[in-house]
Amino acid sequence: MSVRIPMNILFVTARLPYPPIQGDRLRAYHQIRLLAQRHRITLVSPIDKGERRHLVHLERFCERIIPVEVSRARQLASLCRIPFSRLPAQTLYWFDARLADIVARETSKNDYDLAHVQLVRMAPVLSALNVRTRVLDLVDALSLNFSRRAERERPAVRALIRWEARRLGRYERSLVGAYDRVIVCSPLDQRAIGAAESIHVVPNGVDTSEFGYRQDLREWSSIVFSGRMAYFPNADGAVWFANEVFPLIKRSLPWARFRIVGADPPPRVRQLAEIPGVEITGYVPSVTEHLQRATLAVSPLLAGSGMQNKLLEAMACGTPVVATPRSTGGLAAQDGHHLMIAENASSFAEQVLRLLRDPGLRLWMGRNARRLVEERYSWELSVATLEKVYQGAMSAEYQKPAGTGRSRWTRRSVRRIPMASGQAGTRLSTP
Known part of the structure; x- marks a missing residue:
């Protein structure tokens, strides 16, 4: 029929x-x-x-x-x-x-x-x-x-x-x-x-026209995590990264910055702004701009389910991503090719530092990620x-x-x- x-x-x-x-x-x-x-x-x-x-x-x-x-x-x-x-x-x-x-x-x-x-x-x-x-x-x-x-x-x-x-x-x-x-x-x-x-x-x-591939706006040593912060897995991941991973990064790169972009941050997320180098934006009219400016994006989720739109959006912008296994949720992405996967705080910091120090790797991975999104996730x-x-x-x-x-x-x-x-x-x- x-x-x-x-x-x-x-x-x-x-x-x-x-x-x-x-x-x-x-x-x-x-x-x-x-x-x-x-x-x-x-x-x-x-x-x-x-x-x-x-x-x-x-x-x-x-x-x-x-x-x-x-x-x-x-x-x-x-x-x-x-x-x-x-x-x-x-x-x-x-x-x-x-x-x-x-x-x-x-x-x-x-x-x-x-x-x-x-x-x-x-x-x-x-x-x-x-x-x-x-x-x-x-x-x-x-x-x-x-x-x-x-x-x-x-x-x-x-x-x-x-x-x-x-x-x-x-x-x-x-x-x-x-x-x-x-x-x-x-x-x-x-x-x-x-x-x-x-x-x-x-x-x-992901809307590949809204989340366009850009490499000319990149800031130096800027890490972004995007998502609605009223959602428990996002808030939990932001707190974990800021407290457990970011200090390890700052030991090697004291000028690194971590920007949390998303509406309705609860008090425990807002308090992270007291950590040097951490910025809480709250609601922003366009997440795209922050993804295109960032050196890399992170998805440090330790809870949650489903396929994370934040990953697809960052990848569409050509922003290299470091993510926990629970962030990837069935995404057909290859570790080390389309993104980096890290299982604990020390390995997460290691992968972030690796990308921050290697512009060629960032560019290569960002292009691979964009290609994957275009081919499979429109x-x-x-x-x-x-x-x-x-x-x-x-x-x-x-x-x-x-x-x-x-x-x-x-x-x-x-x-x-x-x-x-x-x-x-x-x-x-x-x-």
């Missing part, structure tokens, strides 16, 4: 995919942007009151946008259900039954070819989807993320994080059979969920892979008897999900 072009796609996200400054938002934004060139997109997304001003940036891609205002008080109240539910806290907090009511009405009134749901947080909307083909993008294995976080957390909360990791793992595995297709961004996350043969990999990408290639997943899912679904694959939503339906077993003329729809 050939897939109808254009498809009518219902796209459900856990957060408004603008501004594209976080992993899931960035991924959804570029998927919608490129899918809209060939298909009709209706976006359903929770929003905060202050986010309505961002809708204009998505209207050029979406035929319709259905924003659903969420209540922070309601989200907090939902956490009271944790002791009485087998759903992970991530899902209980973010999923709003009112959004599912809206999706149920929308898919009953309109003929959609496919529904694309993003994140484990929105997974319970499955029961509301009166659509034959349902695809879930987990992005990464959140259970792996929480398991690794538990290793780095303070003892007071470590047991709680591990408990949530176990619940997430059971829930993620149950969703593999519930949706027609489940996708993640890397083979590492595919294996972590434990059903690799049933999960499809759709890698992240958003265009990523979305082409996504469309193939859609095609496979629809081909399989259209072989089913008529009437299968559709469900009737009630507010109790979420309990039935198994556990461990752009275009012009956009309309904003009011739910």
